[in-house]
Amino acid sequence: MxxxxxxxxxxxxxxxxxxxxxxxxxxxxxxxxxxxxxxxYGLWLSFQPKDGTTMGNYDRFFREPFLYKTIWTTLKISIPVTILNLLLAVPIAFRVRLMKHQRLLTTILVLPITLGTVLVAEGMLFYFGPQGWFSRTVMALGLMDHAPSITHGYWGVFLSLLITGFPFTFLLTLSYVTGIEPALEQAAATLGAGPAARFREIFLPLLLPGLAITFCLSFVQAYSVLPSAILVGDPANTTRVISIAAYQAAFEDYDYSLASAIAMIMGAVQLVVVAAILGARTLVYRGPVAAAKG
Amino acid sequence: MTVGSTKFETLRLEGVKRDFGTFNALRGLDLTIARGEFVALLGPSGCGKTTALNCIAGLLDVTGGRIMLDDTRIDTIRTEERGFGMVFQNYALFPHMTVRRNVGFGLKMRGVPRAEIDRRVEQVIATVRLQGQADKLPGQLSGGQQQRVAIARAIVIEPPLVLMDEPLSNLDAKLRLEMRGEIRRIHQSLGSTTIYVTHDQEEALSLADRIVVLRDGAIRQVGRPDELYAAPAHLDVADFMGYRNRIPGRVTAQDGGRVTISVGETAALIGRPCDGLVDGPAIAMIRPDDLEPTDAAIGIPATVETIEYRGREFHGLARTIANQELHFRSSVSVGRGETIRLGADPARVLIYPGATP
Amino acid sequence: MRASSRTPLTTRLWAFGVWSVVIFFVLNLLGLIGSVVTSSFATRWLGTWFPAGFTWKWYFAAWDEFQLGDVLWVTFEVVGWVVVISGLLGVPAAYALARREFPGKRFVVLLLLLPLLVPSVTYGIPLATVLYKVGFGGSLVGVILANLVPTVPFVVLVMIPFIEQIDPRIESAARVFGANTFKVFVYVLVPILMPGVLAALLLVLVRTIAMFELTFLVAGPGSQTLVVALYYAVFAAGVRAVQSIDAMAVVYMVTTLIWLIIALRFVNPTQIVARAKRDTSH
Incomplete structure (x- = not known):
């Protein structure tokens, strides 16, 4: 050297x-x-179906309604629930940001996230069941004359995803909302912007990138609804989501090749949704949300 | 329609109070500001000056008293309807809007036609000398440029009142001087009424027509800069105006405009009496610039501890037998450890009533 | 209050509406959790608002029927290993990513983001297939390996902003005063990083106890964690007394909540879902 x-x-x-x-x-x-x-490996395996062809699994998936309908079933649950979560989370986060003692509320809301879907499903079976407190209250208040049937169907899964998903979406949204410098709102107010204009002109453009991320992460949560779809849904029919199809192929039919193919399709569909949202995000401002400093 | 779009004669704060729980940030402020005035709210941090400004802007609700713009009560109207321009400490520029859109925001909110917005924004951008930067985002500008955008955004709406919250505190020393000049120039060319919050007495002295000194949520003194500089009404105001030497003594003679106090065994100071002075303990306040070595026998004896050259003259620190530090000025160098006598021109010495024992 | 006097009616109605939704949600949530707890202590609860009487016996029943002792032990083993390994892999990686610019850094960050962006079932099925093929399927090792996939990136992404906010000049200063790499690590980095590491690992702990999908896909009869055992119990409801399943659910809840409470002493609830926020001082 x-x-x-x-x-x-x-x-x-x-x-x-x-x-x-x-x-x-x-x-x-x-x-x-x-x-x-x-x-x-899964990708490779998915092209090694039992029938010896290359595309056999994918052919079969898109030919059999029993399989391809699961995509629609999954999206029909996960997209509305994610949108509803977001629509609830934004106004509530805007209220809560003004609160001095947010901690109690955020702690309560973090409960269902940490307890997870299995426990929530277990609780729902009883609470929303015909003997549960919810049904009893509804009947006692005279809102309905028979117990509402919520569990074991679409709405059971929907509610389960709302209970675990809303707190997640809310806490994420809250962290974005509180990350916006409060002086920006004050500045807009001194310049004559009322509450609606402040939201439209200042908060919304600054929040959109964060909300896009929140949407994606919440959607990912709602998209793999395996336990709640089985426990509080109607897993043979209206809530037969794509993860159930994949699980059954792998662990009930032991067809790992088909299971991998379904998992790949599942990933691809989810990726399309996420990419669409993130792609839309690049159309809006993406810089810092604090006031610019010199 | 904002109330601010009309011309006004006076803004009056009448017993304005603001409590945060049990803490009284403002304890009944009374102040009248005339149109075209540049008023500085001066005080140490926590004195309530920013609270007062936020109450005027409507960013905080008052918990007592009222704020009147001529005959209109404004403390009950929402911020966006007051129509005042405000420059924030961190500028609070909208990071997702270009300079042009930031400046035009207030006009847009007022529903001014597009063409007129463009014209007025162009004009004000020229006033603050930001030509060529109009299509940049705030994040691409330097601190001084951001400051100009913040000022432009506040003045473009031609507000009856411009509120400035420590606008220079984030700039470095050189830029601060430059922007000080800029703010004065803009104020003089537009004649807008301005309330300026600062903790820097130099800034207040150089910019304001009138200074309001606040302490612990109450007004200590209101006056022209030269009045405050020459005759602070209270010890703490004097302290804030740069009277660093605080010398306790005892009144020995009072003769109209002159008071003599004894300091220690042998020394004495002659100065101007302030309100409430009676026989007994007193405190003399002297600026370091006014305390100089003297030959007079009544000068305060002190031992020089440090001496430093400040260009043109020396600044020193000396210690008296009573273990008191004195900051002084000297045109010649004095050696460390030397014992000297210090004295001041009686016109420059303020004698306040001392603490009653 | 003067504040309310100048708040327009629509704003107040809106606030009222928002709070009603929040209260409705929280009440149902507490009712849901409350009914599981109440049921676990119930002697008989049919057709009434509250059970006929209260008893501890379901806890003993659940302990025996579901071999809760074994399940809890497996859970702690899995969680312990996952916490330690993801800390050992994640913290150094976060340090490197926070402190160095190197070619391929964006690629590494993307690699770490992917496991958090893809639903666990999607990669869980091929992962389970691979683990079964190499012989880890159904074993404790397999469960631990599967759980590392989301936790390692999580630790890295939580730690990066935490490390970035530590002034690198502190480390330089230690070097200037004569500390070698090892001493810098022991006397400077470890004490400064400790709170962040602790917070990140507690979050990993809570998430791993609750991680259902991956453990479910990989675990065998001897390697079920509490949440998977609970799933099977609920799935096979009818075989055993409801109260006994509820008792197990309460055991699961208590296990999670203890750690959650400890975690909340160190972190803000929002951090459980979001990245640690940087201190922004004004």
Whole structure:
């Protein structure tokens, strides 16, 4: 090695590659081994159907209504519930941001997220069931003369996703809403903007990128509705979502190839929705939401 | 229609109070501001100056008293209907709008036709000297430029009242001086009534027609800058106006416009009496610039601890036998450890009543 | 209050509407959780507002019927390993990503975002297939490996902003005063990073206890965690007394809530779903 010019280590360091950078390696390798490799393996497996053709699984999926209808069933539950969650979360987050003691409310709302869909489904079966407090209250108030049938159907799954999904959407929205510098609203007010104009001109454009992310993350949650679709839904029929189809193919028919194909289709459909939303996001402003500082 | 679109003669704060729970941020403010005036609210942090400004802007509700614009009561109207222009401490520029849209926002909210908005925005951008920057986003501008946008946005609506909340506090020293000049120039060319909040006495002295000194939510003194500078009405105002030397003594003679107080065993100070001075303990307040080495026998003896050259003259710190620090000015260098006598021109010494024992 | 006197009626009605929705939601949520808890203590509860009497016996019944001792042990084992491994993999990676600019950094970040953006069932099925093929299917190791997929990226993404807000000059200062890499790590980085690491790992802990899909797809009879065992119990409802399933649900709730309460001492509830917010001082 000559003594002129930088050494190899120095040149690598200049490009940002040194001992510290190597710390990402174990993490990256783990994700490649546990996420990328299985995914690629699944992709490969999906083209090895039992009938020996290449596209057999995909042919079958899009030919059999029993299978392809699950896409529609899944979207019919997950998209409305995500939109409703967002529509509820935004106005409520705007109210809550003015509260001094938000912590109690946010703590209560974090409960269903941490307890998870299985427990919520278990609770719903009883609470919304014919003997449950909800039905009793509805009847006692004279709103209905018989117990409402909520569980074991579309609305059971819908409600379950609302109960676990709304707090998630709300807390995410709240973190975006409170991230907006309050002086911006005050500035708009001094310039003559009323509440509606402040929302339209200041908050909405600043929030849209965050709301797009919130929509995507909430949608991902609602999209894989496996436990609630089985427990509080009608898994053979109206709530036979795509994850049930994949699960049944893998663990009831032991057709891993078809199961992988369904999982790939599931991922592709979800990706299309997320990409559409994120694509729309790039059309709006994406910079900092705090006031610009010098 | 905003109330502010009409011309007005006076803005009156009548016993304005603001409580936060049990904390009284404003304890009944009375103040009258005439059209065209540049008024500075001056005080240390926590004195209530920003609270007062926010109450006038309508960003905070008052909890007592009222605010009148001529005969209209304005503290009950919402911020957006008051029509005042405001410059915020962090500028609060809308990060997603270009300079042009930021400046035009207030006009758009007033429903001004597009063509007129363009014309007026163009004009005001020229006033604050931001030509060529109009289509940039605030994030692409320097601190000083952002400051200009914030001012342009507030004045383009031709508000009856411009409110400024420590607008220069985020700028570096050089830019601060430059923007100070700019704010004065804009005020003089537009003649807009301005209320300016600051904790920097120099800023207040150089910009304002009238200064309101606040402390603990109450007005301590109102006056022209030269009045406040020469004759602060209270010890704490004097302290705030740069009277750093605070020398306790005892009144020995009062003779009309002159008072003599004894300081320690041998020394004495002659100065101007302030309100409420009686025989007994007193406190003399002197600026470092006015305290100089003297040959007079009554000068206060003190030992020089540090001396530093400030260009043209020296500033020193000396300590008396009573272990009191004195900041002084000297045209010649004095050696460290030397014992000197310090004295001041009686016209420059303010004598306040001292704490009753 | 003067504030209300100048608030227009529509605004007040709107606020009233918003709060009504919140209160309705919270009441139902508490009712839902409350009915599970009440039922778990009920002797007999049929056709009335409240059960006929209260008893502890379902807890003993559930403990035996569902082998809760074993299930809890498995749960803690899984959670413990997942927390430790995701901390060891995630924190150093977050440090590198926060401190260095290197070619391919965007790619690494994307790689870490993907597992959080793809529903767990989607990658869970191929992952389970691979784990069964290499012989980890149904085992504790398999469950731990599967759970690492979402938790490692989660730790990294929570830690990056936390590390970024620490002034790198602190580390430089330590070096200037003669600390070598090891000493910088022990005396400077660890104490500064500790609160963030603790918060991130507590969140991992809570999420792993509640992680259903991945564990469900990979676990075998001996490697079920509490939430999966609960699912099977609910799924097979009718075989056992409802109260006994509810008792198990309460055990699950208490296990989660203890950790949730501990976690909430260190983090804001919004952080459970969102990234740690940076301190913005004005």
């Amino acid at each position: 000559t003594d002129r010019g930088p050494t190899l280590t120095q040149r690598l360091r200049a490009r940002g590659l040194d001992g510290v950078t190597l710390l990402v390696l174990p993490c990256v390798l783990a994700i490649i081994a546990l996420f990328i490799y299985p995914f690629l």
